[in-house]
Structure formats: structure tokens, C-alpha cells
Amino acid sequence: MVLYIFYALSVIAMACALLVVFSKNPIHSVLYLILTFFAIAGHYVLLNAQFLAVVHIIVYAGAIMVLFLFVIMLLNLNAETEPHKNTLTKIMATISGGLLMVTLAGAFRVLEKNLGQVTVQNSNVGTIENLGKVLFNDFLLPFEISSVLFLSAMIGAVILGKKQLN
Amino acid sequence: MKEVVQGIPLNYYLALSTVLFSIGVLGVLFRRNAIIILMCVELMLNSVNLLLVAFSAFHGDAKAQVFVFFIMIVAAAEVAVGLALMVLIYRNIKSLDIDFLNKLKW
Structure with a gap:
């Protein structure tokens, strides 16, 4: 099911x-x-x-x-x-994408054999309580830094979007 | 190979993420519209997110899911700046065709 x-x-x-x-x-x-x-x-x-x-x-x-x-x-x-790319570029793009997929799939097939036994997972990993504990204990500094990232992204977007003054 | 809770083997998720990532790469190479290219980058980020969540459920470790949060944060910031750049580019050259933006090309 x-x-x-x-x-x-x-x-x-x-x-x-x-x-x-x-x-x-x-x-x-x-x-x-x-x-x-x-x-x-x-x-x-x-x-x-x-x-x-x-x-x-x-x-x-x-x-x-x-x-x-x-x-x-x-x-x-x-x-x-x-706009559209010409046909040759499209064919090359499709071949490149397919080749990347084949390469990654081949790499994962090799990896798969070496994965071995893995511990049994508990089912409440994804709950908000569990995630919050991990986020605010182990990843507090990255969390705070990401707020700075957001602020700089916001300021950057506003400055870029402003009409250019000559 | 061990299975995730409900009986879906982990290598199915590996295959799905590989396909989605490759479709994202294909889109970046295939299209000339800069906004579509940005959307394909989002698709690639999401395929990696999906794989991280699958491994997180597989190992029973919540840290991978927190990592997915940070990837979402970076994606949101990237989109905000990227779309501002797109509007700026459109205002200057009246097009979003990346083939016109070849001044930095070698």
C-alpha cells in the first residue's frame, strides 16, 4: 500500500x-x-x-x-x-543530463553494497519537539547566523530592486 | 539492505533523487530563460533535500532534517536576491535571455 x-x-x-x-x-x-x-x-x-x-x-x-x-x-x-535554444544545443543538453543521471546511478549502485547494516530508527524523529531540541541545542549558532543571512539578502534585494539614480 | 519504516527501500529514494537532480541539470542546460533556470536550481536543491530526509528517517537522526531547514533558508535568500537580479536585468536589456548576457564569457 x-x-x-x-x-x-x-x-x-x-x-x-x-x-x-x-x-x-x-x-x-x-x-x-x-x-x-x-x-x-x-x-x-x-x-x-x-x-x-x-x-x-x-x-x-x-x-x-x-x-x-x-x-x-x-x-x-x-x-x-x-527564447529557445537551437536543436543541437537541446540534444546536447539532453545527452549531458542523461549521462549525469547514469553516472550518479552507477555510483550509487557501488555505494549500495557497502552501506551495510544500519541501526533501527525511531519514528518520532520528525516531530516538531524533537527537531526543535536539535535545532536549538546543536545548531543554535548556525540558526542565528542564518538570520543575518536573511537580513543581508533582504537588504540586497531592496537595493537591487531600487530604481537606479543617476 | 534495510528498509525505511513503512517498507520502502532506501535505494528507491536514491534513484528518485538522482532522477530529479538530473532533470534539474537538464533544465539548466536546456532553457534560455533565466527565471526557469533559477527554478531548475530550486528543483535540484529539493532533490537533495528529499535524499537528506530519506537518510534521516533511515538512520533515525534528526540532524539531517535540521540541515534541510538550513538548505531551505539558503534557497529562500537565494531566490530573493536572484529575482531582484532578474528584474534588474530585465529593466536593462528588456529580456531574460541568458544568451544576451555574454559579456563575462571567455
């Missing part, structure tokens, strides 16, 4: 990811990417990482993709304005 859910979510994720790359209209790309993110959130639920699934939907579907959609609508991009 769970395996079938896994298969369904995987097929949705991969199909929507391919449609992100191949759809002509940028807005359709964004919408398919949102579907991909929902499928990945479903995977997180399947892996007992409920809190991450919720955060993933809020951050990606709720904030980042809305930002993308907003910019695409602001710049009025559509299928007519969409």
Missing part, C-alpha cells in the same frame, strides 16, 4: 519536473514546479517528517513560488517572448 503511494508520488514528481523543463509558457512551468513540490511534501509525510512537510509547503509553495509567479507576471513573460 505504502509502496504504491510512493510510486504515485514519484511519478507525479518526475512527470511534473519534466513538464517544468519542457513547457513553453513560464507560468505553466511555475505551476508544475508547485505540483512537484507538493509531491515532495507527500514524500516527507511518507518518511515521517511531518513538520518538514508543512514547512516545505509553506516556504516553497507559499512564498518562493508565489515570488516567482509574481515576477513572471510583473515582467509579462509568456510563450511568445520565450
Whole structure:
């Protein structure tokens, strides 16, 4: 049963990811990417990482993709304005992507034999309580530094987005 | 090979993440629209996130999930700055075609 859910979510994720790359209209790309993110959130639920699934939907579907959609609508991009690479470059890109996939898959096949026995996991790893404890005990300094990163990103975005004054 | 809680082998997640990452790379090479390229980078980051969560569930260690948080934070900051850059580029050259942005090309 769970395996079938896994298969369904995987097929949705991969199909929507391919449609992100191949759809002509940028807005359709964004919408398919949102579907991909929902499928990945479903995977997180399947892996007992409920809190991450919720955060993933809020951050990606709720904030980042809305930002993308907003910019695409602001710049009025559509299928007519969409630039396209020539056919040779597209074929080369497809071959390169396929080669990378084959290389990674081959590397993982070798790795798989050496993984060996792994300890049994406890099922409440992904709860907000457990994650909060780890985040604020072991990763407190990176957490604080990330706030500085956000502040600098915000200031950078505002300065970049401002009208140039000559 | 041991299995994750509900009986999904870990190498399925490895395969899925590999495919998603490769699709992201394919998109970066395939498209000329800079915003789509940024979206494909997001897709690659997400495939790595998925693999981190799978390994976290596999080993029963919450640290990988905290790492996923930090990757999300970096992705959010990257998107904010990246989209501001896109708006700036569009304002200057009236296009988001990366083939016009070849001044730094060797």
C-alpha cells in the first residue's frame, strides 16, 4: 500500500519536473514546479517528517513560488517572448543530463553494497519537539547566523530592486 | 539492505533523487530563460533535500532534517536576491535571455 503511494508520488514528481523543463509558457512551468513540490511534501509525510512537510509547503509553495509567479507576471513573460535554444544545443543538453543521471546511478549502485547494516530508527524523529531540541541545542549558532543571512539578502534585494539614480 | 519504516527501500529514494537532480541539470542546460533556470536550481536543491530526509528517517537522526531547514533558508535568500537580479536585468536589456548576457564569457 505504502509502496504504491510512493510510486504515485514519484511519478507525479518526475512527470511534473519534466513538464517544468519542457513547457513553453513560464507560468505553466511555475505551476508544475508547485505540483512537484507538493509531491515532495507527500514524500516527507511518507518518511515521517511531518513538520518538514508543512514547512516545505509553506516556504516553497507559499512564498518562493508565489515570488516567482509574481515576477513572471510583473515582467509579462509568456510563450511568445520565450527564447529557445537551437536543436543541437537541446540534444546536447539532453545527452549531458542523461549521462549525469547514469553516472550518479552507477555510483550509487557501488555505494549500495557497502552501506551495510544500519541501526533501527525511531519514528518520532520528525516531530516538531524533537527537531526543535536539535535545532536549538546543536545548531543554535548556525540558526542565528542564518538570520543575518536573511537580513543581508533582504537588504540586497531592496537595493537591487531600487530604481537606479543617476 | 534495510528498509525505511513503512517498507520502502532506501535505494528507491536514491534513484528518485538522482532522477530529479538530473532533470534539474537538464533544465539548466536546456532553457534560455533565466527565471526557469533559477527554478531548475530550486528543483535540484529539493532533490537533495528529499535524499537528506530519506537518510534521516533511515538512520533515525534528526540532524539531517535540521540541515534541510538550513538548505531551505539558503534557497529562500537565494531566490530573493536572484529575482531582484532578474528584474534588474530585465529593466536593462528588456529580456531574460541568458544568451544576451555574454559579456563575462571567455
